[in-house]
Amino acid sequence: MSLTASFVLNNETVLCRYIGEGWLPIQVAMPLTFINNDGAHQTYQLGCVPLLVSNETAKATKTIEIDQLDESAPISATYAVTVCYANSQHIVFPTPTVEVSADAVSGSSTDEPIALGSVALVAYRQLIPHLPINLACQLSQAIQLLRWQADTRFCSRCGEPVTVASRGERAMVCTNCRLRQYPRVQPCVITAITRPNPLTGEMQILLAHHHRYGRQTPPLQYGLIAGFVEVGESLEHAVMREVGEEVGIKVTDIDYVSSQPWPFPSNLMLGFRACYAGGDIVLQEDELSHADFFDISNLPKIPFKGSIAYHLIEQIAHEQGIIL
Ligand SMILES: [Zn+2]
Numbered sequence: 001m002s003l004t005a006s007f008v009l010n011n012e013t014v015l016c017r018y019i020g021e022g023w024l025p026i027q028v029a030m031p032l033t034f035i036n037n038d039g040a041h042q043t044y045q046l047g048c049v050p051l052l053v054s055n056e057t058a059k060a061t062k063t064i065e066i067d068q069l070d071e072s073a074p075i076s077a078t079y080a081v082t083v084c085y086a087n088s089q090h091i092v093f094p095t096p097t098v099e100v101s102a103d104a105v106s107g108s109s110t111d112e113p114i115a116l117g118s119v120a121l122v123a124y125r126q127l128i129p130h131l132p133i134n135l136a137c138q139l140s141q142a143i144q145l146l147r148w149q150a151d152t153r154f155c156s157r158c159g160e161p162v163t164v165a166s167r168g169e170r171a172m173v174c175t176n177c178r179l180r181q182y183p184r185v186q187p188c189v190i191t192a193i194t195r196p197n198p199l200t201g202e203m204q205i206l207l208a209h210h211h212r213y214g215r216q217t218p219p220l221q222y223g224l225i226a227g228f229v230e231v232g233e234s235l236e237h238a239v240m241r242e243v244g245e246e247v248g249i250k251v252t253d254i255d256y257v258s259s260q261p262w263p264f265p266s267n268l269m270l271g272f273r274a275c276y277a278g279g280d281i282v283l284q285e286d287e288l289s290h291a292d293f294f295d296i297s298n299l300p301k302i303p304f305k306g307s308i309a310y311h312l313i314e315q316i317a318h319e320q321g322i323i324l
Pocket of ligand 1: 155156157158159160174175176177178179
């Protein structure tokens with residue numbers, strides 16, 4: 001019997017096994033007959049989504065015989081299913097044996113030690129710093145598509161129920177007027193603004209403490225300036241507008257660096273760098289509680305490794321010969 005590998009998810013949590021250094025997403029064997037029951041065309045069902053697979057890993061996962069499927073191997077899965085779907089299709093998957101709180105730090109929890117081989121549904125946020133980038137992207141895609149399916153139940157034009165499009169297309173189709181609804185990505189710009197320290201010349205980076213980080217025990221977490229792109233706006237304009245709105249300064253030399261899909265809720269983070277061009281910091285107080293330029297050699301607590309904010313800050317630090 002031909003099998004494929006699938007992740008199992010429940011909302012923003014992923015079924016994982018504890019392997020000592022941390023949690024690794026489990027890939028369960030799923031008979032291809034489930035998903036190809038419509039003459040190989042029905043590849044898209046409620047609670048079951050095909051994932052993008054990178055070229056290097058595609059060969060490894062295309063068809064997997066049951067005795068070759070090593071659930072702990074960090075290979076790319078070709079599908080993701082919800083716990084609900086897995087149960088309804090009688091897909092065999094390990095039952096969670098422990099609960100992992102959403103704010104626990106993977107691998108360094110001071111709570112009860114976790115037994116090797118334990119199985120749990122672990123929050124995606126908690127996994128990101130420890131996952132290879134292609135695996136993190138696959139899970140990000142899985143979360144967004146499964147949630148989009150669950151949230152797209154009725155036609156936005158006529159209000160009738162929708163159904164999954166045939167032939168594997170990622171769309172929900174109205175049963176009445178045939179309107180097609182596609183998953184939506186929300187572009188969001190995030191910017192690392194630099195300037196030389198006016199007194200010492202050391203490179204500085206603008207960081208802000210957001211109210212949305214919530215009440216924290218010190219040290220306070222800082223991040224970069226970020227916000228959604230508005231309709232009719234270029235990315236560069238969005239950078240200038242967000243920076244102006246949040247901290248009141250002007251920037252120049254806006255350069256794109258890289259991007260990251262971010263499934264909270266369905267963002268595409270577009271990372272930029274910019275140079276300070278003038279003005280005093282004036283906080284948008286309903287969003288920020290503090291913002292300032294920090295010397296690269298003396299940064300406050302910054303976002304975790306694996307986030308695009310960390311990547312942008314790390315790049316600037318690296319150019320200055322500093323290892324974060
Ligand atoms: Zn309709």
